[in-house]
Amino acid sequence: MLDIRLFREQLETVKQGFARMGFDVSEADRIVVIDDTVRALKTEVEAMQAELNIASKAMGAKGITPEERDAKRAELRALGDKISGVNAQRTEAEEQLRKALLYTPNLPDAKVPNGETETENVLVREVGTKREFSFTPKPHWELGTTLDILDFERGVKISGSRFYVLKGAGAALQRALIAFMLATHTEQNGYTEIYPPFMVKEECLYGTAQLPKFADNHYHDAEEDFWLVPTAEVPVTNLHRDEILEGARLPIKYVAYTPCFRREKMSAGRDVRGIKRGHQFDKVEMVKLVTPQTSEAELEALLNDAESICKALELPYRVLLVCTGEKGDFNTMQYDIEVYAPAAKGEEGGEWLEVSSCSNFGEFQARRTNLRFRPEPGAKPEFVHTLNGSGLALPRIMIAVMENYQNEDGSITVPTVLRPFLGGKETIR
RNA sequence: GGAGUGAUGUCCGAGUUGGUCUAAGGAGCACGAUUGGAAAUCGUGUAUAGGUUAAUCCCUGUCUAGGGUUCGAAUCCCUAUCACUCCGCCA
Numbered sequence A: 001m002l003d004i005r006l007f008r009e010q011l012e013t014v015k016q017g018f019a020r021m022g023f024d025v026s027e028a029d030r031i032v033v034i035d036d037t038v039r040a041l042k043t044e045v046e047a048m049q050a051e052l053n054i055a056s057k058a059m060g061a062k063g064i065t066p067e068e069r070d071a072k073r074a075e076l077r078a079l080g081d082k083i084s085g086v087n088a089q090r091t092e093a094e095e096q097l098r099k100a101l102l103y104t105p106n107l108p109d110a111k112v113p114n115g116e117t118e119t120e121n122v123l124v125r126e127v128g129t130k131r132e133f134s135f136t137p138k139p140h141w142e143l144g145t146t147l148d149i150l151d152f153e154r155g156v157k158i159s160g161s162r163f164y165v166l167k168g169a170g171a172a173l174q175r176a177l178i179a180f181m182l183a184t185h186t187e188q189n190g191y192t193e194i195y196p197p198f199m200v201k202e203e204c205l206y207g208t209a210q211l212p213k214f215a216d217n218h219y220h221d222a223e224e225d226f227w228l229v230p231t232a233e234v235p236v237t238n239l240h241r242d243e244i245l246e247g248a249r250l251p252i253k254y255v256a257y258t259p260c261f262r263r264e265k266m267s268a269g270r271d272v273r274g275i276k277r278g279h280q281f282d283k284v285e286m287v288k289l290v291t292p293q294t295s296e297a298e299l300e301a302l303l304n305d306a307e308s309i310c311k312a313l314e315l316p317y318r319v320l321l322v323c324t325g326e327k328g329d330f331n332t333m334q335y336d337i338e339v340y341a342p343a344a345k346g347e348e349g350g351e352w353l354e355v356s357s358c359s360n361f362g363e364f365q366a367r368r369t370n371l372r373f374r375p376e377p378g379a380k381p382e383f384v385h386t387l388n389g390s391g392l393a394l395p396r397i398m399i400a401v402m403e404n405y406q407n408e409d410g411s412i413t414v415p416t417v418l419r420p421f422l423g424g425k426e427t428i429r
Numbered sequence B: 001g002g003a004g005u006g007a008u009g010u011c012c013g014a015g016u017u018g019g020u021c022u023a024a025g026g027a028g029c030a031c032g033a034u035u036g037g038a039a040a041u042c043g044u045g046u047a048u049a050g051g052u053u054a055a056u057c058c059c060u061g062u063c064u065a066g067g068g069u070u071c072g073a074a075u076c077c078c079u080a081u082c083a084c085u086c087c088g089c090c091a
Helices: A004-009 A011-020 A026-059 A066-103 A140-147 A152-159 A169-188 A202-207 A233-240 A292-312 A364-369 A394-404 A416-422
Strands: A122-127 A192-194 A244-246 A252-261 A280-290 A317-321 A333-341 A351-360 A372-374 A385-393
Touching: A004 A011, A004 A026, A011 A026, A026 A066, A122 A292, A140 A169, A140 A394, A169 A192, A169 A252, A169 A280, A169 A292, A169 A385, A169 A394, A169 A416, A192 A233, A202 A233, A202 A364, A233 A252, A233 A280, A233 A364, A233 A385, A280 A292, A280 A394, A292 A317, A292 A333, A292 A351, A292 A385, A333 A394, A351 A394, A364 A385, A385 A394
Parallel strands: A192 A252, A244 A372
Antiparallel strands: A122 A317, A252 A280, A280 A385, A317 A333, A333 A351, A351 A385
């Protein structure tokens, strides 16, 4: 959510940001008009309320006679009714304003490239080299099925399309990856591990801005206020909602493993082969709460922490600075990390798979979650800046590991760093 | 799921026959005095959101949340949430 003051004081900046994000610019003008209405009504109500308060107080004074009190009572009752009337208008206008603000995108950072599609994303760096195969690499669904560590048919049987079952060494490999990532982030990168609820209240999804815009991509209980988390970003960023943190505590760095649940309605028919896109997937997510002055540098550090996983797993990857049209609506800037999977497109060959998005949200989410910090004892509270990034998304990193580490006989070599988490196993066969 | 009790500022805590509550008091914190320095002591200040303003002043809302009664609500009524106790159920 943007500060309403931005609309009042820097309308042109807001409009430019909206234009870059492909958002209706006239909405900014409409918001200014509603804001003017709200403030006019508010001033009117408050003046009348002040009058009523003074008069009511006088009613309780000692010297007043019952007759005077009765006479005054009718008069004040009328004033009270009048206040209610205008106040109802005010509430309505405020609600309009709130709704309008909930839908507005964040303003992109100056460094974000303009563009509509992924072709306009800027390649920041490419790390590692693609492996040269002396044989034709197989896609992960073939490897997994043959090794009997991946079962698509039974996944579909019990849960429907876009579900699969990991079995034996497949399940163990994923568990090892999760354990390895958590260990790296907690022991080397300085994050505190969080195990959050996988179901949250609706207000949390408003807080991180999945709602109201993307309601149809989330699962929720029909009877109670429970929503399945689409990413650990939601519970973890909301952890300190409505709090005022001591400035000295920042930055706060959390890492959490959770399953993620998504309807994927927008992606119907896309990526149906293999385990690339499902209704349920696992992810290790990093979340940072930082001061406004440091958020830019913290984004680079976050990206670096995510990359450390790719490096340790010795997977070729690239980093992209995502353009205005492709990035999320609510961050100020977003880097994507893509790892290379040599057979993920089957007959067509390899593919870069997005395994992480690292974003800075500025104070956008902090405003929605009312999450502030006090820079110095006694100082006025300010909104924190929030950031998050995957570190990393599991099924896709599974794909990359399986396809990059496959051998000609169909077995898969276990990456060195994962072996301690798999009882020393070197090969899945 | 049933019954009961409770929720006050950063924290503790008074206030519940509706009207100087303009929320006492204490702790903590900040600044100052005192001191060679510190402790102790004393003094001053110290919630938050918004409106108005050049700024101050001032005004409005907030005593868990949302409604209601009333000229007027921390206080009375209703609903919800959370915590605790007892019962039931369960892993």
